[in-house]
Amino acid sequence: MNAFDPSITDNANKIDMTHGSGGRAMASLIRDLFHKHLVNPHLSAGNDGAVLELPPGRIVVSTDGHVISPLFFPGGDIGCLAVHGTVNDVAMMGAKPLYLTAGFILEEGFPIPDLERIISSMAGAARDAGVHVVTGDTKVVEKGKGDGVFITTTGVGVVGDNIRLQGDLARPGDKILVSGTLGDHGVAILSTRQNLEFETEIRSDTAALHGLVAVMLEAVPDIRVLRDPTRGGLAATLNEIAQQSHVGMILDERFVPIKPDVAAACELLGLDPLYVANEGKLIAICPASEAQSLCDVMRGHPHGADAAIVGEVVEDQANMVQMRTKFGGARVVDWIAGEQLPRIC
Amino acid sequence: MKYIDEFRSHDLAEKLAAAITRESATGRDYHVMEFCGGHTHAIFRYGVQDMMPANVHFVHGPGCPVCVLPVRRLDDAVELAERHNVLLCTYGDMMRVPGTKQRSLIRAKADGADIRMVYSTQDALKIARENPDRQIVFFAIGFETTTPPTAVAIIQAQKEGIENFSVFCNHVLTPAAIQHILQSPEVRDLGTVTIDGFLGPSHVSSVIGSQPYEFFTEEFQKPVVIAGFEPLDVMQSTLMLLRQINEGRHEVENEYKRVVNPEGNLKAQSIVAEVFELRSEFEWRGLGLVPYSALRIRDAYAAFDAEKRFGLSEKQSREVKSCECPAILRGVKKPTDCKLFGTVCTPDTPMGSCMVSSEGACAAYWTYGRYRSAQPEKSSKKGIAA
Numbered sequence: 001m002n003a004f005d006p007s008i009t010d011n012a013n014k015i016d017m018t019h020g021s022g023g024r025a026m027a028s029l030i031r032d033l034f035h036k037h038l039v040n041p042h043l044s045a046g047n048d049g050a051v052l053e054l055p056p057g058r059i060v061v062s063t064d065g066h067v068i069s070p071l072f073f074p075g076g077d078i079g080c081l082a083v084h085g086t087v088n089d090v091a092m093m094g095a096k097p098l099y100l101t102a103g104f105i106l107e108e109g110f111p112i113p114d115l116e117r118i119i120s121s122m123a124g125a126a127r128d129a130g131v132h133v134v135t136g137d138t139k140v141v142e143k144g145k146g147d148g149v150f151i152t153t154t155g156v157g158v159v160g161d162n163i164r165l166q167g168d169l170a171r172p173g174d175k176i177l178v179s180g181t182l183g184d185h186g187v188a189i190l191s192t193r194q195n196l197e198f199e200t201e202i203r204s205d206t207a208a209l210h211g212l213v214a215v216m217l218e219a220v221p222d223i224r225v226l227r228d229p230t231r232g233g234l235a236a237t238l239n240e241i242a243q244q245s246h247v248g249m250i251l252d253e254r255f256v257p258i259k260p261d262v263a264a265a266c267e268l269l270g271l272d273p274l275y276v277a278n279e280g281k282l283i284a285i286c287p288a289s290e291a292q293s294l295c296d297v298m299r300g301h302p303h304g305a306d307a308a309i310v311g312e313v314v315e316d317q318a319n320m321v322q323m324r325t326k327f328g329g330a331r332v333v334d335w336i337a338g339e340q341l342p343r344i345c
Numbered sequence: 346m347k348y349i350d351e352f353r354s355h356d357l358a359e360k361l362a363a364a365i366t367r368e369s370a371t372g373r374d375y376h377v378m379e380f381c382g383g384h385t386h387a388i389f390r391y392g393v394q395d396m397m398p399a400n401v402h403f404v405h406g407p408g409c410p411v412c413v414l415p416v417r418r419l420d421d422a423v424e425l426a427e428r429h430n431v432l433l434c435t436y437g438d439m440m441r442v443p444g445t446k447q448r449s450l451i452r453a454k455a456d457g458a459d460i461r462m463v464y465s466t467q468d469a470l471k472i473a474r475e476n477p478d479r480q481i482v483f484f485a486i487g488f489e490t491t492t493p494p495t496a497v498a499i500i501q502a503q504k505e506g507i508e509n510f511s512v513f514c515n516h517v518l519t520p521a522a523i524q525h526i527l528q529s530p531e532v533r534d535l536g537t538v539t540i541d542g543f544l545g546p547s548h549v550s551s552v553i554g555s556q557p558y559e560f561f562t563e564e565f566q567k568p569v570v571i572a573g574f575e576p577l578d579v580m581q582s583t584l585m586l587l588r589q590i591n592e593g594r595h596e597v598e599n600e601y602k603r604v605v606n607p608e609g610n611l612k613a614q615s616i617v618a619e620v621f622e623l624r625s626e627f628e629w630r631g632l633g634l635v636p637y638s639a640l641r642i643r644d645a646y647a648a649f650d651a652e653k654r655f656g657l658s659e660k661q662s663r664e665v666k667s668c669e670c671p672a673i674l675r676g677v678k679k680p681t682d683c684k685l686f687g688t689v690c691t692p693d694t695p696m697g698s699c700m701v702s703s704e705g706a707c708a709a710y711w712t713y714g715r716y717r718s719a720q721p722e723k724s725s726k727k728g729i730a731a
Contacts, residue, residue: 263346269464270703327576328355329392331713337441337692 020140042134050134062089075203079121091210095157107146169224170245175291186276207280248316352575381546382409382704389713391576411702417662434469466498521638547601554609631674670697
């Protein structure tokens with residue numbers, strides 16, 4: 001492979017419209033950046049699509065668009081996030097993720113070294129997760145019509161016939177577990193946003209969770225629901241499941257794991273960590289009799305070290321998620337309305 | 346979390362709840378107005394009401410800066426952003442407040458107006474420095490707590506010669522509003538609203554001190570306890586109020602001694618006085634025109650007054666019909682008395698300001714599920730979101 005040669009661009013090391021035009025500049029970009037980092041036989045073949053071999057089982061497909069700002073943040077960047085996000089969506093169905101596709105929308109003027117950094121990070125995340133990026137697409141939009149880079153990834157995986165994970169399977173009496181501390185990703189992102197910069201050690205938790213899922217399913221095959229609480233945090237995800245399963249939920253605030261730094265940042269910004277996004281955590285719902293052993297198995301895995309049983313599923317016609325507060329009262333944990341906005345005084 | 350968990354201790358809460366129950370076992374009802382939306386929020390978020398005996402009632406007051414801003418001023422802000430092509434900086438809570446015909450800043454933004462959410466006046470100044478070709482307007486709202494930073498920003502802008510920065514000033518004053526409530530016909534003559542005492546907003550008092558309340562504990566013979574915002578503060582202050590009421594006292598007591606002193610923050614007061622002066626009257630949502638209840642920018646700083654820099658048009662501003670925000674802000678009605686509450690008006694589709702801010706009584710009722718006990722049939726019929 002040749003190193004990337006900036007002379008192919010007229011505009012010193014920046015993306016311009018020719019990189020999306022189908023001409024030589026585009027071919028060079030694909031060869032010198034994408035193929036260089038995301039090396040695998042499917043991609044190198046340079047065909048319009050990839051022909052895949054799949055092991056026995058049912059096929060799981062999921063897709064996710066990534067538009068994060070800023071593109072680089074403490075603990076990760078849009079490249080590894082685009083891998084983890086989709087790998088996790090496939091994993092939440094109980095599947096082993098195998099292949100990814102990636103569609104890039106690049107904004108005219110975007111620095112090519114930054115793009116290389118993103119693709120390199122993506123390649124590293126894919127390698128660590130054991131998945132191949134087998135086909136992709138690149139488009140360039142005029143300056144002002146994008147926000148640097150948008151990446152859409154689609155994941156393909158295979159799930160065994162004995163696994164059945166669905167959002168409508170939660171039953172009264174089941175226990176609710178989380179795999180670790182909540183709100184790390186969202187607070188890490190907020191800490192770098194323009195006009196909101198504050199100093200913190202908090203890093204995004206972005207990580208691929210299929211390894212954790214595999215050991216969980218091996219120990220407790222009748223887990224009922226797995227889901228990753230990304231946008232809207234734990235609150236939104238539990239409300240989704242409560243509605244799908246026609247049940248209520250009661251959380252116990254004492255057991256909800258939140259890092260002190262994250263709790264402090266949320267206090268300061270007037271945010272509720274239950275509503276803050278995660279990118280490397282999962283929620284599991286399982287029969288009460290298996291909850292403790294599932295929790296133990298999760299704690300034995302690096303991505304589940306802070307796992308905890310945080311609540312239970314109850315009968316509730318109104319499908320409400322409620323929480324017993326540490327203070328001793330009770331409150332509803334409702335869907336969020338709009339974006340979580342800071343309080344002003 | 347240190348210095349936070351101590352004020353949210355379950356054991357102490359139970360002890361205080363027991364003391365409140367003992368103190369209130371007199372056979373009468375107690376109506377305590379928490380003036381400030383921050384207290385409303387704390388009461389609901391931590392379930393303080395759950396721990397109160399049935400005869401101790403919290404009456405939610407108008408101390409939510411987002412809630413009390415009249416529709417016309419919001420329409421003015423939308424006009425600034427849309428018609429005068431300014432870059433409008435606002436605190437996040439204002440974004441979703443519906444103006445006339447449901448027009449909010451967030452809708453104006455979607456239609457192309459340049460509106461940015463900021464956390465502080467310093468952010469707005471920074472945007473002004475970075476965009477010398479644009480006119481930056483800071484949409485200033487809030488009580489005595491948010492006023493000093495606005496004053497500081499104006500002084501800084503003048504010192505640095507940041508000519509493209511101005512402030513659309515809507516700062517309002519707490520004591521004037523409390524006095525207005527106590528003089529209202531509902532409280533004074535009709536007796537439709539009973540208020541036995543006030544939980545005073547402690548962050549306001551960290552600036553103005555506790556002295557400004559001395560006048561109306563005397564004049565209106567109602568006790569005031571300056572109360573912190575942690576749930577234990579609220580409970581301790583409620584206990585202090587009940588004791589005053591039972592003993593027939595009407596004094597200003599300070600529960601929040603770890604921050605508030607009688608004089609307040611003299612430096613902040615002098616900076617505010619340097620930049621602002623009293624308006625002879627100002628319209629409040631719910632309270633109407635309240636004399637000497639708001640601030641405007643002094644002539645010496647007129648160059649930074651957005652109202653003077655951009656001529657704002659006369660408007661026919663209108664609230665949503667049958668929205669009860671005004672009565673709710675006066676403590677005359679509860680959110681559940683409003684027929685829009687939970688039907689067409691929810692935090693997703695707010696019809697009035699009280700449903701927008703997390704400090705608004707309607708949003709707090711909704712978000713933390715108070716309406717469930719008040720209207721069980723509604724919640725069971727319409728599922729989680731209604």
